[in-house]
Amino acid sequence: MAFYRPATYQKPLAIALLIALFALPTALTAGGQEFYIGFASRVLIFALAATSLNLVLGFGGMFSLGHAAFFGAGAYAAAICMSNGITDALLALPLAMAAAGLLALSIGALSLRTRGVYFIMITLAFAQMAYYLFISARSWGGDDGLPLAGRMTLGGLSLGSDSALYYAALACLALVIAFLGRLAEARFGRVIQAIRENETRMEALGYPVFRYRLICFALGGALAGLAGALLANLTGLASPNLLQWMQSGTLLVMVIIGGVGYLYGGVVGAVVLLSLEEGLSGLTVHWHIGLGVLLLGIVLFAPRGVAALFGKRHG
Amino acid sequence: MTQLVLEQALNGLQFGLMLFLLAAGLTLVFGIMDCINLAHGSLYMVGAYFVAAAAQAADSFWIGLGAGVAGAAVLGLLLELTLFRQLYKRDHLSQVLATFALILIANEAVRMLWGAQPVMLNPPDALAGPVEIAGFFYPAYRLVIIAFGLAVAGLLYLLVAKSRVGMWVRAGASNREMTEALGINVRNLFTAVFVFGAALCALAGGLLGPLLAVQVGMGESVLILAFVVIIIGGIGSIRGALVGSLIVGTVDTLGRALLPTLLRAALPADAAATLGPTLASILIYLLMAGILFFKPQGLFPARA
Numbered sequence: 252m253a254f255y256r257p258a259t260y261q262k263p264l265a266i267a268l269l270i271a272l273f274a275l276p277t278a279l280t281a282g283g284q285e286f287y288i289g290f291a292s293r294v295l296i297f298a299l300a301a302t303s304l305n306l307v308l309g310f311g312g313m314f315s316l317g318h319a320a321f322f323g324a325g326a327y328a329a330a331i332c333m334s335n336g337i338t339d340a341l342l343a344l345p346l347a348m349a350a351a352g353l354l355a356l357s358i359g360a361l362s363l364r365t366r367g368v369y370f371i372m373i374t375l376a377f378a379q380m381a382y383y384l385f386i387s388a389r390s391w392g393g394d395d396g397l398p399l400a401g402r403m404t405l406g407g408l409s410l411g412s413d414s415a416l417y418y419a420a421l422a423c424l425a426l427v428i429a430f431l432g433r434l435a436e437a438r439f440g441r442v443i444q445a446i447r448e449n450e451t452r453m454e455a456l457g458y459p460v461f462r463y464r465l466i467c468f469a470l471g472g473a474l475a476g477l478a479g480a481l482l483a484n485l486t487g488l489a490s491p492n493l494l495q496w497m498q499s500g501t502l503l504v505m506v507i508i509g510g511v512g513y514l515y516g517g518v519v520g521a522v523v524l525l526s527l528e529e530g531l532s533g534l535t536v537h538w539h540i541g542l543g544v545l546l547l548g549i550v551l552f553a554p555r556g557v558a559a560l561f562g563k564r565h566g
Numbered sequence: 567m568t569q570l571v572l573e574q575a576l577n578g579l580q581f582g583l584m585l586f587l588l589a590a591g592l593t594l595v596f597g598i599m600d601c602i603n604l605a606h607g608s609l610y611m612v613g614a615y616f617v618a619a620a621a622q623a624a625d626s627f628w629i630g631l632g633a634g635v636a637g638a639a640v641l642g643l644l645l646e647l648t649l650f651r652q653l654y655k656r657d658h659l660s661q662v663l664a665t666f667a668l669i670l671i672a673n674e675a676v677r678m679l680w681g682a683q684p685v686m687l688n689p690p691d692a693l694a695g696p697v698e699i700a701g702f703f704y705p706a707y708r709l710v711i712i713a714f715g716l717a718v719a720g721l722l723y724l725l726v727a728k729s730r731v732g733m734w735v736r737a738g739a740s741n742r743e744m745t746e747a748l749g750i751n752v753r754n755l756f757t758a759v760f761v762f763g764a765a766l767c768a769l770a771g772g773l774l775g776p777l778l779a780v781q782v783g784m785g786e787s788v789l790i791l792a793f794v795v796i797i798i799g800g801i802g803s804i805r806g807a808l809v810g811s812l813i814v815g816t817v818d819t820l821g822r823a824l825l826p827t828l829l830r831a832a833l834p835a836d837a838a839a840t841l842g843p844t845l846a847s848i849l850i851y852l853l854m855a856g857i858l859f860f861k862p863q864g865l866f867p868a869r870a
Contacts, residue, residue, distance in 0.1 A: 314658055314659065314662075316662065361855055361858065361859065364858070364859075364862045365858070365862050365863075367600075367658075368596055368600065368602060368658070368801060369797065369801065369862070369863075371602060371658060371662070372793045372796070372797055373797060373854075373858065375790065375793060376790060376793055376794050376797060376851060376854060377851065377855070379790045379851070380848045380851035380852075383844075383847040383848050383851075384844060384847070384848055386847070387843045387844040387846075387847045388840070388844055389840060390840065496786070496790065497669075497786065500604070500662075500666045500669075503662065503663070503666070504663060504666060507659055507663050511659060537674050537677070537678055539670045539671070539673065539674040540670070540671050540674040540675060540678075542667075542670055543667040543668065543669075543670035543671035543674070544667070544671065545667075546663055546664070546666070546667035546670070547649075547664055547667045547668075547671075549663070550653075550656075550660045550663050550664040550667070551652060551664075
């Protein structure tokens, strides 16, 4: 499976989508549905987190089940920045990315020594370790999480309003998607995809396979940290639940629903899953059963994901 | 202090043996069919609920335990025949997604049937009190769990290490294709292993029920511990699962009980108060990282 190469006809489509998303808050405000601006920001942020997992999983071929650790670490980094007076997004967001990226670098350095089922379980176990670390760290709020003092600013501009934060999340997501689309075509992207297809051959050709994988893993972690920092700003809280392994599972479900290895897979998955959650939870408190049955149906009948219904995968 | 250490060591042994009941089935599922079953913890949870419900209906803990274990075995059989058979041929992604979906369904179904509040499961009256061993008092029920755990672990070990079926299971875990080529029906063998694993889950859930709360989500945290056990022991190895369980059970229990005290003796009070609980809760993961660093395949790798 190859990472999606944006075909030429997709560029106008992406620009049209971007314009539509740009106009969304104005339209929602005009329609009196301001509540949904927060929901849309949530979708954008989870789309970013799922996309970062898709980079590791679909692009790098590394089946990590501990991605929530980096998502949560980014949220905590943002909260810690805020409580120490670092409120500018231009400083706080890179710091959150660096913190999550460093965590991913160290977990990856240990986990990537293993393969297959071992790798899945080890990433899961290390992520759980990070979860327990944050839950028992009393100076960071322990069980209750660490509340944010306020929202970030962007070079003097306040991100206090929901629409401002929405635009910040939209900008981050668009930049990351554009960056990853480029990366897939660049030398690093080609090498990492080749490693996914045939590791032994790339090793024999003299490529430092471990190092490429580790960089890809750490990059995915840093991008998840960016999403986590944005989410902490949206909800005003860095909660230990963000690191819980069920959260990793949820991100994974988004990627699989959307399509593993598709550039827009994470975005599609986040939109589908969060909309389902929003829609079904209004109907019944037991909506998880419906979701579970739906997921089983997808596994058994549409194993290549929803995105596979929309486009061919190249490669 | 010695008394505390002894008591906690017994608690650790008891916890380790219960972990072994969970890890044994899980490691064989990984080892033989190369199948990731995240829902193994849900079998433990559902088993505990079955035992609690049956014990309440029959007004007897032991009848409840027997009925609950039987019920979980039947559920395991149904799951294997309807769902897991489809999953073995699939990649790890599909297995994770499907078993993750099972967790969601199991948690919500249990919440619908029994409510969100924990369900009470009482130990048998005769075992409710403590008994005196070697000069200190220890809960009788915990001793029975230890005895149960030792008996089942011994039985399982004999079954896997000495019997013909056990030989097939071991052969299947180390080389599935070769075992099939020798004319052994790995598919049916596996159904039996899966059902047996489900029964062991329910046994662990039922026995631990009176000590912990029987509640929604109880399977998730214990599942991760079972994973750690399997990683330390080596995938597919029963011996590894036993050794790993005892290590994890003892280290986790002793760490939680003693580490804060030990740190208080060595560090300033406020540093110890912060570091103690944190370090205790991640101790087994540090242990796992350490073992992996030297033996990436675990202590007793089944696939050489």
